[in-house]
Amino acid sequence: MAADAIEPLGITTAEEEAYRHIQRALRMGRYRAGDRLIPEEIATEIGMSRMPVREAFRQLAAEGLVVIRPNRGCIVAGLTLDEIYETFEMRSVLEGLAVRLAMPHIDVEVLEELERQLDRMERASQTGSSDWVVRHQAFHLQICQLSNRPKLVRQIASLHVVIEPYLRIWFDYVDKPASARAEHEILIEVLRSGDAGKAEIVMRDHIVETAPLLANFASPGRR
C-alpha cells in the first residue's frame, strides 16, 4: 500500500511503535484539540516507559499534530479556521508543483491505475465509514509520487495528516457528495491531456475550492 509516505526519519522499534500508536489515534480523531497527552498514560497503554513516548511527541510536534509547551505538557494541536485555509493554500501550490513535475511520467498504465483508485475511493465512500478519507489521500499522493520528488511528497503527506481529522468530520456531517468522483475525474482528464501547466492550475483550483466547504463544518474541539 502506497499510502504511508510519512516515514519518521530515524526511528527505532520502541519509539516507532509509540509514534505510530499516537499518530493513528490523532488521525482517527480519538482526541480533541486541546486534550492533554499524558506521557505516562500512553506509555503504560502500549507497555513501555515514558521515554520513547516523549521522543514520539517531539516527532509529532515537528509535524504540527501536537504542541509541546515547556513544563506544561503536550496537547493536541487544533487548527483555527485561518490555519485550515493556510494548510489548503500550501497544499494547493505544492500539489500543483507535484502534478506539473509528474506529467512526464504519466502513461496509459498510470491513468488506468488512477481510475482504479477512484473506484476504490467511491466504494469506500459507500461503506459509510471514513475509509474515504484514506482513499482520497492515497489518490492524491499517488499522483504526487509520480513527480519523483521524495521531499516534496513527504511534505504534502504531512499536510494531509494535519487536516485529516477535519476531513473526517466533514465526511461524517455531509454524506460525501457524488460530485467528488467528478471532481477527481477532471484531474485524470487533465493528466491525460499532457499539458503540465494546465494540470498545475487545475490541481491548485481543485484543492483551494475544497477549503471553504470544509471550513464550515470543521472545528473539532476548542483551541
Added chain:
Amino acid sequence: MAADAIEPLGITTAEEEAYRHIQRALRMGRYRAGDRLIPEEIATEIGMSRMPVREAFRQLAAEGLVVIRPNRGCIVAGLTLDEIYETFEMRSVLEGLAVRLAMPHIDVEVLEELERQLDRMERASQTGSSDWVVRHQAFHLQICQLSNRPKLVRQIASLHVVIEPYLRIWFDYVDKPASARAEHEILIEVLRSGDAGKAEIVMRDHIVETAPLLANFASPGRR
C-alpha cells in the same frame, strides 16, 4: 531582528541550548555532510548530559538537517544535487504563494523597509564574509511574513536553513555578483506594481533561476 522565524516548538532551556548550538554549527557549515555527530562530545562541549543533545538531534532530524540511523548514530545530512533542485522548486512555489498573499499588505513604508534591507544585503556582501546569506534570507522572509501566514513562513524558513550551507559555499566561490542587487530590485518593483499574480510568477522565476547557479558549486562533502 526578524530573521529567526524558526522557533523550535516546545523546547526547554537545556534542550534549547543544545539545539541552538548544533543548529548554528550546522548552518555555519562547521561540519561536512556525512560527519558523525557524537552526543557525548557535544554534551561535554556545552556542559550537559547526552540527553538534551539526543532530543536536539531529533528536532534537527525533523528539520532535515541531520539523519538519525537507528543504533548507528547521527550524521549531518547532505543534499544530493537533485535534492538541492527539489528544495528550490519547493521554495519557488511556496514563496510565490507567500508574495501573492502578501500583496494586500504592501504599502509605501514596507517598500522603503525592503529597500533598506537590500542596502544592508549589499553592504554585507562587501564585508567578504557570508553575512550576505543571512541578509538575503532576511530579505526573503521579510516579504513572506507580510503574507500573514505563520505556518507558511515557518515552512519556507525551514527550507532556507537546509540550503544555507550550500549558499555559503557558493558565496565563497564566486564573489557575489553585483547582479544580485538588480535581481532583488525586480522583486520590489513588482511588489510596487500591485499585481499579485505577476508577483507570484516573478518570485517563482527568481528562485528557480538561482538553483542551477548554485548547483555547479555546491557539494559540501560526501553523502
Added chain:
DNA sequence: GAGCGTATCTGTGTATCCACTTATCCAGTT
C-alpha cells in the same frame, strides 16, 4: 467575604545506569 500567599502535590525534564546492537580487529581456515 474576598483576595493573596504559601504549601503540597502532580507531572515534566534531566541524569545516570544498564542492556543490546553494531563495528572493528584478530585469528583461523581455506
Added chain:
DNA sequence: AACTGGATAAGTGGATACACAGATACGCTC
C-alpha cells in the same frame, strides 16, 4: 594471502530515579 567468523569494545537506545517547576487548594489576613 584473503576472506570469514567470532569476540571484544564502544556507543546507542531505554528505563528508572531524582530534582525542579507549575498548578491548585487551603488558610490567613485585610
